Amino acid sequence: ILNVEQSPQSLHVQEGDSTNFTCSFPSSNFYALHWYRWETAKSPEALFVMTLNGDEKKKGRISATLNTKEGYSYLYIKGSQPEDSATYLCAFIGGTSYGKLTFGQGTILTVHP
Amino acid sequence: DAGVTQSPTHLIKTRGQQVTLRCSPKSGHDTVSWYQQALGQGPQFIFQYYEEEERQRGNFPDRFSGHQFPNYSSELNVNALLLGDSALYLCASSLGTGVSKETQYFGPGTRLLVL
Numbered sequence: 606i607l608n609v610e611q612s613p614q615s616l617h618v619q620e621g622d623s624t625n626f627t628c629s630f631p632s633s634n635f636y637a638l639h640w641y642r643w644e645t646a647k648s649p650e651a652l653f654v655m656t657l658n659g660d661e662k663k664k665g666r667i668s669a670t671l672n673t674k675e676g677y678s679y680l681y682i683k684g685s686q687p688e689d690s691a692t693y694l695c696a697f698i699g700g701t702s703y704g705k706l707t708f709g710q711g712t713i714l715t716v717h718p
Numbered sequence: 719d720a721g722v723t724q725s726p727t728h729l730i731k732t733r734g735q736q737v738t739l740r741c742s743p744k745s746g747h748d749t750v751s752w753y754q755q756a757l758g759q760g761p762q763f764i765f766q767y768y769e770e771e772e773r774q775r776g777n778f779p780d781r782f783s784g785h786q787f788p789n790y791s792s793e794l795n796v797n798a799l800l801l802g803d804s805a806l807y808l809c810a811s812s813l814g815t816g817v818s819k820e821t822q823y824f825g826p827g828t829r830l831l832v833l
Binding site: 609636637639641646647648649650651654656694696702703704705706707708709710711 | 721722749751753758759760761762763766768773774776808810812819820821822823824825826827
């Protein structure tokens with residue numbers, strides 16, 4: 606059974622703070638790592654697909670890094686805004702699957718004005 | 719361009735009944751995956767359909783079955799419903815070629831409550 610862990614489980618920050626959270630995944634048989642942002646009552650929104658060790662991706666104030674050798678990815682949010690409040694999910698894809706996403710349990714981010 | 723759509727949005731059933739959930743993929747996408755999200759957990763993979771066939775299956779019993787139509791839309795059927803089947807059911811679509819590195823686009827989900 607694949608184990609994808611996210612930490613922390615939840616996070617409360619003030620508007621303007623920068624924050625980061627972690628996704629840990631099996632370091633063997635890595636194929637891809639997906640990050641999603643999920644606001645309440647909406648569809649999960651794809652943020653990044655990361656495939657290469659050392660990958661760094663950026664979308665506005667959000668960026669992510671990938672270390673496949675040690676099995677972790679970090680998601681960073683610079684200058685958090687209340688609209689960044691959401692659940693952030695990572696999902697691992699192993700080498701033998703056709704896009705079967707194995708999700709972590711998510712990090713719930715709340716940004717207070 | 720309509721994204722991934724799912725119907726119905728909410729559903730209430732009783733134990734032992736059967737349910738069918740529907741998904742229309744994003745325009746141009748030919749692969750549909752289904753996930754179950756129980757409260758407090760990440761989504762769990764149920765199965766994936768490509769070219770009208772089940773390509774991969776997660777750790778779910780045979781009570782969970784599906785279908786993909788020639789227009790790539792898909793149905794998820796659950797027979798003999800149990801209380802534990804209460805969850806949010808998500809559908810995701812993508813392009814079949816190189817699907818592991820393609821972005822998967824999710825619908826808003828169907829909330830199923832089994833009483």
